Every structure is written in structure tokens, then in C-alpha cells.
Amino acid sequence: MPEGHSVHRIARQFDRNFVGHLVCVSSPQGRFTEGASVLNGLRLVTAMAIGKQMFLRFENDHWLRVHLGIYGAWDFAGDISVDATIASADGRMGQTNQRGTSGGALAGGSAQRLVPGTDAADGDAEDSVASIGAPRRARHGLSAVRMAEHDTFSRSLAAFPPDPIGAVRVRLLTETAVADLRGPTVCELATPEGIQAVIDRLGPDPQNDTSERAEQTFVDRASRTARPIGVVLMDQSVISGIGNVYRAEMLFRAGINPHTPAKKITREQFHAFWVDWVYLLEVGVRLGQMMTMDNLAPTDYTAAMASRDDRHWVYKREGLPCRRCGTNIVVEEMAARKLYWCPQCQR
DNA sequence: GTCCAATGGGGAC
């Protein structure tokens, strides 16, 4: 699931291809029919992300709030301009990239225009689908068609918009682009007051605010509790966007025992956490992957980008030797989630 | 086919 970096990428995608457009809103699955009818035909004004929450503001101060939870994902298709780095996003999208012809997408910084069946620059119709959200290896929906039968896929895009496939909670459609949402934990209409109430509950997100005041808010909220730091880092009211992967990796990078009571963490250590999150989140948004090993040689780095297994210090490495000291990585439950850590490096 | 895991979070107790 998408941790904070994915949601920022999604908001960017909306900003690039939907903001300023009139949007047809529907709920093919039928579970957001009433909300869709309120938003249908309105112009999208703003797309923004705070941590794992995304907010879309439409005309007349109608807001749509989306939280992907563990399973949620957005599929984008049509005449979508995809930032070169966004084209390499997690999960399904990563594989999309592998299959596409624009293999150099990671390196470039320029946007590419992807127009199915017409003048797609260096890609074909395959590349005009982008998914961001929960990792899903096999294809379903638009992508499933691509994987199974290329011809069928091409036809489905040729007849824009493609038919929604599977449980699409909400579809946002402009004349040239479409976004399908599946499996969100939250997809609801909200008033400005409702949105503000949600925002007020959230800790700072360094993609939105790297000020000293933001850092201080984090430190103040984190340091006043005796809960384990491994729990506190995942508390979205303390700091926004950190999920289970980043929690484990940040604790390892800091060399801190996850059980340490937060109030015993020093000021310097909190500062280091903040600085590291600023950095890791920026990298994650840029690469579309939770790359937490930043001391790799360029060749190793490429390999790590390609392989999900080589991206992390400790996450999902239980029983394997620590990359730093050789001690076996352990796994335990903390805050109802699996926590991976090195008992030697994180004493 | 059936079962389980998965990068979350909220509510009941």
C-alpha cells in the first residue's frame, strides 16, 4: 500500500491531467453513486496530498477525499502525460515499464506525451496505462487485458474511454483521460470544514512543509509519549506518510531499537528522523519506489530498482543476514503490523 | 477451488 510517496505521485498525476478540466464522475461499481452524481460535470480545481490522504477539490467547494488503505489503487489511462519518473511507479506500473519500449524512463526528467494509437512518442499503447497504489503483480482491469491479449487491449483503448473492468469505485473522466479507483478504504464527499478537520488531525508532511515549525510539531507530538518509537513513527497524527516499510527502514537507518520509548529519544535523534524522512520521501516521490538503501554503487542501484528484493535494509528480510553486520534480521508484531529489525545494529 | 497475506485505519469493547 501505498505509503506517502505514492499518494503524492497520484496527486501530481491529477494535477497534470485533470485539474482545470470538467470531469464526468461515475461509480461503475455502484458504491459511490450518490457522491458521483454530486461531482459529475464539475471542474476539478485542486489535487493535493497529505501523507496517505488525497483531497480533490471541485467547483463549488465540493471535495472528494480518498484514502487507499492497503488495497487501493488508481489506474490512469488515455491521453495522459506521464512524468518520466512517474512512469516507473510501484507495482503494476513498474512492470508496465519493463514491457514498454521507453526503458530509459528512469533517467529522464521530461514529460512524455502518451497518446494511444496515434503519436505515442517512444511507447506504444501499452505505455498509456499507469497505475499507482497497492502492489499487484498480475494484471487486472485495463492492465489485465494488456497482459493477456495485446490486441484486445489496443481495442479497448481505441474505443476511449475503455470499459471499466472489475470493482471500480469511482471513475473520473475527461475528454481525453480517465482515472479508475479500486479498493479504497475511504472515498467520500466532504465539505471544506470536513476536509479541514481531517487535516487538523494529521501530522506534518515534509512534501508540503519542511519548515522548522513543521519539524517542531513532529518532535513535540512524538516526544511526549512513552509508546515505542516503532509505534509512534507510524502514527499519522504525529508525522504523515510513514507506513510499515518506511518505519522499519528508518529505524534501521537511525540504528534505534524500535522498542525505545519515544520520550527517551533524544532531540538529535528526532532531528535525524525528520531529516531522513524529508530525504526518503523525496526519493520515493521521484522514483516511485520505496528505495531506502542510498549507499549503493550505480550498478547495484539499478539492480535494486529492478528487484523488489534488494531495495531494503531489513523489510521482509527476516532470517536473512543483516546487510551491515550479518546478524539475522528478526520479525515481530508491533502496532498490529510486522516489524523487521536487526537486534545487533539497533540495540 | 480455497486460503492467506498485503505498504491502513476505524470502531467496539
Added chain:
DNA sequence: TCCCCCTTGGACA
């Protein structure tokens, strides 16, 4: 602290 919701893919029978 437990339980439930959301959805999908993969492992296994």
C-alpha cells in the same frame, strides 16, 4: 486489543 472493512494475487490442494 480485537475485529472488521476494502480487493487482489499467489500459493497450495
